Structure formats: C-alpha cells, structure tokens
Amino acid sequence: MRSRxxxxxxxxxxxPTEAEVGEWxxxxxxxxxxxxxxxxxxxxxxxxxxxxxxxIVTPEHRQGEIGFIFHPDHQGHGYATEAARALIxxxxxxxxxxxxxxRLEPRNEASxxxxxxxxxxxEAHLIENEWVKGEWQSEAVYALxxxxxxxx
Numbered sequence: 840m841r842s843r844x845x846x847x848x849x850x851x852x853x854x855p856t857e858a859e860v861g862e863w864x865x866x867x868x869x870x871x872x873x874x875x876x877x878x879x880x881x882x883x884x885x886x887x888x889x890x891x892x893x894x895i896v897t898p899e900h901r902q903g904e905i906g907f908i909f910h911p912d913h914q915g916h917g918y919a920t921e922a923a924r925a926l927i928x929x930x931x932x933x934x935x936x937x938x939x940x941x942r943l944e945p946r947n948e949a950s951x952x953x954x955x956x957x958x959x960x961x962e963a964h965l966i967e968n969e970w971v972k973g974e975w976q977s978e979a980v981y982a983l984x985x986x987x988x989x990x991x
Contacts, residue, residue, distance in 0.1 A: 840890070840910040849947040850908075851971060873898055876929075880909070880922045889913035892926050894939075901937040903930045907953070919953045927957060931985045940982035944971075954981040958991055 840846050841863070842854045855863065867877045873896065880890040890909030897903070905926060909919050930936050943950045945964060955961075959981035967975035 840888075840908060843911070845911055846908055849944040849950070853972070867893075875903065876926075878922070878926060880918060882913075889918055890922065892922055894926055894930050896930075896934055896936070898934075901935065903934060903936045903939045905930070905939055905941050907950070914949060919950075920956045923953060923957055927983065927988065931988050936985060938982055938984050939988075940980055942978055942980050944976050945979040946977075951979065951981070957983065958987065959983045 841860055842857070844854055847854050870877070875893065875895040877891060877893045879888055880892065881888050888910075890907060890913065892905065892907040895904045895906075905923060907919050907923055927939050930939050939959075940962075941950075941954045941959065943954070945951065951961075960983070961979055962982050963978075963980040965978040965980075968978055969976050
C-alpha cells in the first residue's frame with residue numbers, strides 16, 4: 840500500500856519501490872523501542888493487512904507523533920480510528936507521554952477527521968510552509984495531552 844500514488848499523495852515521499860519498502864521495514868525493526876513503535880493493522884476476520892501506524896517518541900520532551908497509512912479499499916470503516924485509539928492509549932500508558940500529536944496536509948480531510956474523532960484539537964495551521972512534491976503545501980498540527988486523554 841505504501842507504493843500507491845493515492846496512499847502517498849499527502850506524504851513526504853513518492854511511492855517507494857519494493858526494495859525501498861524493504862529498507863524502510865528493516866529500519867522500523869531496528870528502531871530502539873524507547874524511540875517508538877510501528878504496528879501493522881489486519882482484519883480480525885481474515886488476517887488481511889489493511890494499514891499500519893507509527894509512534895515516534897521524543898523521550899526528553901515526553902511527546903510522541905502518531906502517523907497512519909491505510910489501504911484505500913479499507914478506508915472509511917473506522918479501522919484507522921480504532922487502531923490509532925489503541926496506539927494513543929499505549930503511548931500514554933507505556934511511555935508516560937505528556938502529549939501526542941499528529942501532523943498532516945490540511946487537504947487530507949480523511950486523516951484530519953480521524954484525529955478529531957480521537958479527541959485531538961487543531962493547534963496550528965501553517966500556511967504553505969513546506970515545498971513538497973513540486974508544490975507549496977501547508978501543515979496542520981493536532982494534539983492531545985495525557986490529562987485530556989484521561990478525562991475521556
């Protein structure tokens with residue numbers, strides 16, 4: 840799914856080759872656990888891989904950045920929200936983080952809805968702050984504090 844144009848549209852990279860995906864996976868596997876985790880998401884009924892999530896932890900600031908990619912055939916079913924909710928709970932419980940945030944291109948409305956369903960608030964909207972894939976893109980930052988998560 841990482842090699843699809845429609846999946847990588849709002850990401851910083853073009854669709855990678857199979858070899859590049861392999862290198863990425865090796866890097867994820869080699870990542871020290873204190874710096875975060877990556878999780879695959881599969882359907883309970885079939886075991887089919889439908890997406891993956893990452894949590895990148897900055898221990899000195901007790902913050903983590905969440906990201907997710909889901910295959911287009913499986914978007915709109917709540918899988919990203921369900922999986923991200925579990926990963927955020929893990930972030931606050933396992934890493935004792937103070938804050939979890941997600942960054943995205945504001946035109947990526949589906950991902951913005953997922954973050955909002957998780958209770959994250961939009962903290963920033965940076966206008967055309969990055970040159971990505973031949974165009975100026977903007978960036979929205981959504982975040983949630985541990986105490987807010989606990990109040991849910």
